[in-house]
Amino acid sequence: MKIHFFIITFFLMLSGFSRAQENGMVPVKEGTFVPLYGASSKKPVLVKSFYMDVYPVTNAEFLNFIKKNQQYSKSKIKGIFADKSYLSYWKSDFDFGNADSKSPVTSVSWFAAKKYCECQGKRLPTMDEWEYAAMADEKKVDARTKKEFNEYILSWYEKSKTYENKIGQTFKNYWGIYDMHGLVWEWTSDFNSIFLSGESRKDKSSDKNLFCGSASVNATDLMDYAAFMRYAFRGSLKAQYSTRNLGFRCASSTKPKL
Secondary structure, eight states, X not given: XXXXXXXXXXXXXXXXXXXXXXXXXXXXXXXXXOOSSSOSSSOOEEEOOEEEESSOOBHHHHHHHHHHOGGGSTTTSOTTTOOTXXXXXXXXXXXXXXXXXXXXXXXXXXXXXXXXXXXTTOBOOOHHHHHHHHTOOSSXXXXXXXXXXXXXXXXXXXXXXXXXXXXXXXXXXTTSOBOSSSSOEEXXXXXXXXXXXXXOGGXXXXXXXXXXXXXXXXXXXXXXXXXXXXXXXXXXXXXXXXXXXXEOOOEESSOOOO
16 A cells, blocks of 8 residues: 555656646756857857746737736837837737737837746846757757757748747647747847847946847857747847747746745
8 A cells, every 4th residue: 555655656746746737847958059159259158057938928918917017018018128019919908809818928128027027036048049959950969960840940930920829739849948949039138148249258247238230249160040040039139029930939047936
């Protein structure tokens, strides 16, 4: 009886842990990678261990946030925090219209995304964290040299309205994260930090990167077209911008509370 009780308890614990992972965040272990932009040389950049949301934030989740923070609703948000495209597909402040509740929320400004994450006790991932987690396929931490992996990403860029799909329908990568590719583009905390006048990554502390771009540093791999498109897209953004194919997910430096 004791053995049976132990076995049942053990599997219940595993089941609970699995659900916590699938519905929350997963750990991404420390590692290094060479970013496409932002380094004065091709030396690897260290990314410390962090946690990342398994899925992008959905319409339903963002609606719950707005109900508690109505200053970020469609009609009340200030112009300095969002442009006129903010939540443009929503019918009203508390109605996301024909969009699916489990589809990623888009047309959200950097300011709104940042506030959402803060209200969850989290933050937006840095660009290095996002790129580091996104270079993994189902089995490898770094799949950037795999032809089929890059073809998959580039083929997604050619598709339209993928933001209408539900979360969790793309592949689950090495870290246990879904939808890094194949659903929506995503905000990062320092999305435009590479487009500064200087070549030093230390310039990332400057807030001007959130509002306008400048000269970029040299790319480390001109053949990495998929990454180039991501960096170029980020470089075109300002913090108050919101577009239909741009969503976000949260990250955390410490273990999230279940």
